[in-house]
Amino acid sequence: MAAIEAEELTRIFQVGGEEVRALDGLTVSLERGSLAAVVGPSGSGKSTLMALLGGLDTPSSGSVSVYDQKLNGMAPVDLAAYRRSTVGFVFQDFFLLSHLTAIENVEVPLKLAQVSRSERRDRANELIELVGLGHRGEHRPQQLSGGERQRVAIARALANRPKLLLADEPTGNLDEKTGMAITEILLNLNKDRDITVLLVTHNPELAKQTEIQFHLGGGKLQKTICS
Ligand SMILES: Nc1ncnc2c1ncn2[C@@H]1O[C@H](COP(=O)(O)OP(=O)(O)O)[C@@H](O)[C@H]1O
Ligand SMILES: [Mg+2]
Structure with missing residues (x-):
């Protein structure tokens, strides 16, 4: 069963009269209980994807379902409940x-x-x-x-x-040793508590520890590697 199903996901930002296609027709799915990484260069749409999956932002077009909840067109009160109960979010800056x-x-x-x-x-x-x-x-x-x-x-x-934990560069502000310890916690949550974990990382060593790696480029899925 799918934890995440995103189809033809597009997010366009208007910046000073120009269109920025942060995501440009991205289709991706992830099975429940998976441990996956999103990798790709800066500006490739990783954070935009995480925000859309977490119900923090809405797509310009395309659809997102998480644990059979279709986020498109969800009433604000339901979206708030979704953010509160289905997903957990970890950011680089802790907040x-x-x-x-x-x-x-x-x-x-x-x-x-x-x-x-x-x-x-x-x-x-x-x-x-x-x-x-x-x-x-x-x-x-x-x-x-x-x-x-x-x-x-x-x-x-x-x-x-939460059923799904989204972590956007969770070790980005930490030294290597501390980052490893944080990674260990996330990996164990996936293993011991059956939480689907999707994390964005720049660190190839960290990405290698996940079962699936989604490579983004220019707002699109370039390739998926399963190890
Ligand atoms: N709120 C925003 N307003 C305008 N442009 C944005 C906004 N958020 C992201 N972008 C642009 O969308 C693209 C993808 O950004 P982002 O998803 O943050 O990339 P990544 O996390 O992979 O570095 C970038 O070109 C970025 O400048
Ligand atoms: Mg980012």
């Missing part, structure tokens, strides 16, 4: 809330999903443990290293038990 502790950051999506206070605390604690930060739960982002911040962001992305 943690600086005035909240690690645990409180993980609780944010749980609050939005109206999970009770005690369950929120339990689940956030469990996830902070899972990413190896049990001793840092009360720290705020500026008291954490880059790798630790990304661990918090991963825990937050998992809060509402």
